[in-house]
Amino acid sequence: MTIYIPQYYDWWFDSAIEFLGHLLETVADVRVEWDDGIRFEELNDKKIKALVEEIERLIPYKLKYQKTNNDGQREIKNRAYLPTMHKGKYVNFLGKSNKEKYDILKFLLTFSKKTGTDVCDICSRNYEDDSGISQVSQIIYPISPGSLSSQCGIRKIQANYNCCPQCAVLGCLEWLDDIPFLSNHRNLTHYYLFPRIEQLEQLHRVKHLIRSNLNLKSYSNVFSLTDEYPLDEYSLLLLLFENMIRNIRQVRRLEDILSKDWIVLKIKGTEATYQTSYTYLNEITIPNIESLEHIFSKIKEPYSGFVDKTFSAEIKDGVSKEIKKALTEENKYFMSQGLLLDDFHTFSKAFQIRQNCGIAIPKDSKEIFDRLIDLWRCEQ
Numbered sequence: 001m002t003i004y005i006p007q008y009y010d011w012w013f014d015s016a017i018e019f020l021g022h023l024l025e026t027v028a029d030v031r032v033e034w035d036d037g038i039r040f041e042e043l044n045d046k047k048i049k050a051l052v053e054e055i056e057r058l059i060p061y062k063l064k065y066q067k068t069n070n071d072g073q074r075e076i077k078n079r080a081y082l083p084t085m086h087k088g089k090y091v092n093f094l095g096k097s098n099k100e101k102y103d104i105l106k107f108l109l110t111f112s113k114k115t116g117t118d119v120c121d122i123c124s125r126n127y128e129d130d131s132g133i134s135q136v137s138q139i140i141y142p143i144s145p146g147s148l149s150s151q152c153g154i155r156k157i158q159a160n161y162n163c164c165p166q167c168a169v170l171g172c173l174e175w176l177d178d179i180p181f182l183s184n185h186r187n188l189t190h191y192y193l194f195p196r197i198e199q200l201e202q203l204h205r206v207k208h209l210i211r212s213n214l215n216l217k218s219y220s221n222v223f224s225l226t227d228e229y230p231l232d233e234y235s236l237l238l239l240l241f242e243n244m245i246r247n248i249r250q251v252r253r254l255e256d257i258l259s260k261d262w263i264v265l266k267i268k269g270t271e272a273t274y275q276t277s278y279t280y281l282n283e284i285t286i287p288n289i290e291s292l293e294h295i296f297s298k299i300k301e302p303y304s305g306f307v308d309k310t311f312s313a314e315i316k317d318g319v320s321k322e323i324k325k326a327l328t329e330e331n332k333y334f335m336s337q338g339l340l341l342d343d344f345h346t347f348s349k350a351f352q353i354r355q356n357c358g359i360a361i362p363k364d365s366k367e368i369f370d371r372l373i374d375l376w377r378c379e380q
């Protein structure tokens with residue numbers, strides 16, 4: 001029997017379906033057909049077991065990290081800013097035992113005619129809640145579906161939404177996916193980037209390329225040539241592009257490998273609260289991919305070679321280290337945003353003198369900077 005999971009046309013759940021398809025292909029060795037959903041032959045026990053094992057492996061791998069504490073000791077910490085835990089324990093599907101996970105997946109990934117009288121608030125299918133994973137919270141969908149009044153600002157889901165096991169499992173699994181992210185501890189914000197592509201097969205292709213360029217470490221999985229990680233969403237995206245392009249031998253058209261539309265999930269929160277305080281959603285749309293293509297055709301490392309190397313230098317004495325650090329970070333944000341959005345006005349903000357500081361460019365980056373301006377502003 002063929003199992004069919006139709007796509008949701010939603011950035012979170014479609015990404016989750018893609019991730020499930022990726023796990024099926026790579027872990028369970030299942031042939032997946034990609035169209036307006038994923039289709040595959042129902043799984044045998046051995047394949048479901050392999051899938052559960054991989055999920056068990058990914059939970060600590062993705063949701064914990066190593067940190068060196070003040071005494072120089074290595075500590076294992078939870079990514080407590082993610083809504084995957086409550087009072088130190090994983091919740092919903094992720095919190096279930098091996099056996100329960102197996103039973104839930106067996107129900108989803110083999111042919112079953114069983115339905116129920118409850119209606120899923122997410123996908124509208126009928127279901128019966130046998131496994132106790134139906135209560136919708138941020139672990140299933142990081143933001144509420146949103147009425148007009150909550151189109152911007154803080155969105156918190158109310159606990160009275162309920163969903164079917166498929167929605168619950170997909171939503172929980174997505175936290176284990178390979179999503180480009182960074183944690184900025186200065187403003188206590190964690191940024192997660194999702195390509196927004198409606199066509200599942202294309203999404204699968206782009207995410208495959210992204211995956212091969214990620215390198216998971218404590219505070220990010222995207223790194224520059226000097227092993228630094230970015231601190232804002234635009235720098236994260238620019239550096240991700242840079243890494244993707246560097247690793248592809250021949251690039252004909254960037255639009256074939258890069259997505260123009262991105263969703264940024266921002267989670268603001270402290271580690272101690274064990275819950276997500278605020279969750280925001282932003283979109284990034286790249287208006288002019290040809291402009292980026294033109295820059296990348298001549299400059300391989302606009303981020304590592306130039307943006308990341310700039311720093312703030314005081315033009316009068318007495319500027320604190322903190323201010324210099326904040327301005328350095330802000331300058332990178334302006335430059336990366338300006339380049340991606342083809343917006344010179346934003347880019348040039350980095351060059352304005354603020355709080356008695358100006359931007360400083362090291363000698364070896366100056367050449368890249370000159371070339372960049374020439375390519376971007378003069379040649380087009």
Ligand SMILES: [Zn+2]
Pocket residue numbers: 120121122123124125163164165166167168
């Ligand atoms: Zn559902």
